[in-house]
Amino acid sequence: MKVSKTAYDDAFRTLLNDCxxxxxxxxNEVFGEHYTGATC
Numbered sequence: 001m002k003v004s005k006t007a008y009d010d011a012f013r014t015l016l017n018d019c020x021x022x023x024x025x026x027x028n029e030v031f032g033e034h035y036t037g038a039t040c
Contacts, residue, residue, distance in 0.1 A: 015022065024037045 015026075024035050027033060028035055
């Protein structure tokens, strides 16, 4: 199976690398969750 690279892949990778502090708020907003990022 051929893996295709899209602009969305690049945007998500940039978000993970450069804006890691935004990942939890984005997940909370998209999925309606209330994660804090704190470990147990």
